[in-house]
Amino acid sequence: MTLTSQPDVPALRVLGLTVAYDRTLAVDRADVELEPDRVYGLVGANGSGKSSFFGAVMGRLPQPPGTVEIFGLPGRSARERSLVAFLPQADGLAADLPWSVAEVVATGRYGRLGPTRRPRAADRQAVGDALHRVGLPELARRPIGELSGGQRKRVLIARAIAQQARLIILDEPFAGVDETATAAISGVLRDLADSGVTILLASHDLDGLVGLCDEVLLWNRRVIRRGEPAEMIKPEALLDVFGLTAGGPTAGERERR
Numbered sequence: 377m378t379l380t381s382q383p384d385v386p387a388l389r390v391l392g393l394t395v396a397y398d399r400t401l402a403v404d405r406a407d408v409e410l411e412p413d414r415v416y417g418l419v420g421a422n423g424s425g426k427s428s429f430f431g432a433v434m435g436r437l438p439q440p441p442g443t444v445e446i447f448g449l450p451g452r453s454a455r456e457r458s459l460v461a462f463l464p465q466a467d468g469l470a471a472d473l474p475w476s477v478a479e480v481v482a483t484g485r486y487g488r489l490g491p492t493r494r495p496r497a498a499d500r501q502a503v504g505d506a507l508h509r510v511g512l513p514e515l516a517r518r519p520i521g522e523l524s525g526g527q528r529k530r531v532l533i534a535r536a537i538a539q540q541a542r543l544i545i546l547d548e549p550f551a552g553v554d555e556t557a558t559a560a561i562s563g564v565l566r567d568l569a570d571s572g573v574t575i576l577l578a579s580h581d582l583d584g585l586v587g588l589c590d591e592v593l594l595w596n597r598r599v600i601r602r603g604e605p606a607e608m609i610k611p612e613a614l615l616d617v618f619g620l621t622a623g624g625p626t627a628g629e630r631e632r633r
């Protein structure tokens with residue numbers, strides 16, 4: 377299935393987004409615009425506000441100041457239409473959850489099923505297709521708790537595919553996942569972008585981002601630079617994001633000296 381996007385309508389348009397907690401300004405007047413059908417990497421230090429940014433885009437925080445539009449719709453409308461899916465770093469699937477892999481993927485259809493949540497043939501087909509897309513069709517009947525961390529990530533990507541999300545946001549999809557699984561997840565994400573889904577992922581796997589992403593956004597409470605992955609992953613660019621590297625001062629400290 378290939379989805380078509382209107383090239384002049386951004387997949388995500390964020391203007392002046394601010395997230396403040398009691399003592400912390402986590403996101404500071406962030407502006408972000410993402411074109412459709414591309415893979416974007418978000419790179420920032422721990423505590424630089426990436427999760428808060430994702431939370432605000434997903435409507436999980438109490439009405440932060442700023443504008444969020446997804447495919448030209450207000451964030452809330454887009455979320456209600458299941459246009460966007462979010463995979464948090466911790467998948468939230470209890471180890472003893474008595475659900476099969478297919479049942480977990482089927483929850484991606486809930487937003488489209490109406491109040492009875494009674495799946496039709498097309499829904500079952502969508503679940504099967506999604507598991508094929510992530511390369512796990514043979515695990516459909518396995519209890520979700522028996523899968524590895526990397527396989528569970530792919531199951532949750534399958535859920536987003538079954539949901540027909542056109543923007544998928546992933547917070548650290550490679551954390552705690554081995555090299556083989558990282559390659560498998562990267563392949564699935566690349567394939568999704570090539571068939572009309574926009575991907576935004578936060579990751580500390582910098583080398584992995586170079587091969588995967590069309591563009592990398594360097595983040596420190598807002599986008600501070602963006603560009604070609606190979607350019608953004610260079611030490612000079614990263615210094616502004618991660619501060620001290622290899623024992624040297626941060627860019628800000630160098631300026632003050």
Ligand SMILES: Nc1ncnc2c1ncn2[C@@H]1O[C@H](COP(=O)(O)OP(=O)(O)OP(=O)(O)O)[C@@H](O)[C@H]1O
Binds near residue numbers: 401421
């Ligand atoms: N619910 C909260 N209440 C108060 N402060 C918070 C809350 N959530 C996050 N923060 C603070 O906001 C800042 C940004 O946190 P956030 O989790 O958004 O960053 P992050 O870039 O996702 O970090 P990490 O890479 O470690 O997950 C941090 O200083 C954090 O302590």
